Amino acid sequence: SSSSSSSPTHPRPPSTTELSVRINAVSSGLALEDLTTILPATHLDAIVVPKVNKASDLHFVTDIIRHTLPERRHNPLKILALIESAEAITNLNEICRASPFLSGLIFAAEDFALDLSLTRTPSLTEFLYARSAIATSARAHGLPSTIDLVCTSFRGEEGQRVLREECLQGKGLGFNGKQCIHPSQVEIAQRTFAPGEKEVEWAVRVVAGDEKADIKGRGAWTLDGKMIDVPVVGKAKATVERARLCGMDIDAIREKWKDQEPE
Incomplete structure (x- = not known):
C-alpha cells in the first residue's frame, strides 16, 4: 500500500x-x-x-x-x-x-x-x-x-543546466511548479518558478499601500501613477504569498517601504 x-x-x-x-x-x-x-x-x-x-x-x-x-x-x-x-x-x-x-x-x-x-x-x-x-x-x-x-537530470553542472531549462520551458507553458526527484533540484525549481524580485517588490508595495488605503476608506488609489483597484490587489496578494512560500524575505521588503503612503 x-x-x-x-x-x-x-x-x-x-x-x-x-x-x-x-x-x-x-x-x-x-x-x-x-x-x-x-x-x-x-x-x-x-x-x-x-x-x-x-x-x-x-x-x-x-x-x-x-x-x-x-x-x-x-x-x-x-x-x-x-x-x-x-x-x-x-x-x-x-x-x-x-x-x-x-x-x-x-x-x-x-x-x-x-x-x-x-x-x-x-x-x-x-x-x-x-x-x-x-x-x-x-x-x-x-x-x-x-x-x-520530472527532470531526470540532477547531477553536476550539466544536470542543473538541464533542470533550469526545463523549469523555464514549463513556466513558459503555464505551469507553476515542478516535480523533484532529488533534494538538489528543489532550490533551482523554486527559484525559477518564484516571481521575480521586482515583481515581488511591486506586489508588496501594493498590498501594504492597500492596507493603508483601506484604513482611510479609499476604494481605489494610485501607486507610481498607476491605478490600483481590487483585481490588482488580488493579484498582488497572490504574488506575495507565492514569494513567501518560495522563501523570499517579504518582511524585509515591507520594512523598506513602510513609510510609503497611497497616492
Whole structure:
C-alpha cells in the first residue's frame, strides 16, 4: 500500500509546510484501503491520486472524503490528480470539474510516454500538446496548481543546466511548479518558478499601500501613477504569498517601504 508510511499518529515533520500522500490508483482496487488508513491524519493537507483517466476516478475519492471527514470544512483536504494517459488528456475538462477538492494537476511524463509509445527527448517536444492542454485546462477551471514533469537530470553542472531549462520551458507553458526527484533540484525549481524580485517588490508595495488605503476608506488609489483597484490587489496578494512560500524575505521588503503612503 502507498500509505504504509503515513500513519495517522505520525506527526508532521517540522520542516514540512504541506504534507501530501500518494495513494494507489482507483483502478487498482486498493484506493479505498489507502484512504481509510490515511484520512484520520489531521496533519494531512493533500492526497495525490495517480492514473486519473476520467472524472469518475475523482468522484470515488471525493465521496470517500465527504463520508469520512464531514466535519473538516474549515480546512478542506486537497486533491492533486496525476495525468498519465491519452485518455486523461481527452477528458481534462471533465476531470477539472470532477471535485470541489481538486487543487491541481500533475503531469506524469514517463507513464504518458509509455501509453503513447513515445521516446523522451531532450527537447521535450513530444510532450508539448499534453503539457499545454494540462496547463490551459487547469487555468480555465481555476485550479491553483499545475505541476510539470520530472527532470531526470540532477547531477553536476550539466544536470542543473538541464533542470533550469526545463523549469523555464514549463513556466513558459503555464505551469507553476515542478516535480523533484532529488533534494538538489528543489532550490533551482523554486527559484525559477518564484516571481521575480521586482515583481515581488511591486506586489508588496501594493498590498501594504492597500492596507493603508483601506484604513482611510479609499476604494481605489494610485501607486507610481498607476491605478490600483481590487483585481490588482488580488493579484498582488497572490504574488506575495507565492514569494513567501518560495522563501523570499517579504518582511524585509515591507520594512523598506513602510513609510510609503497611497497616492
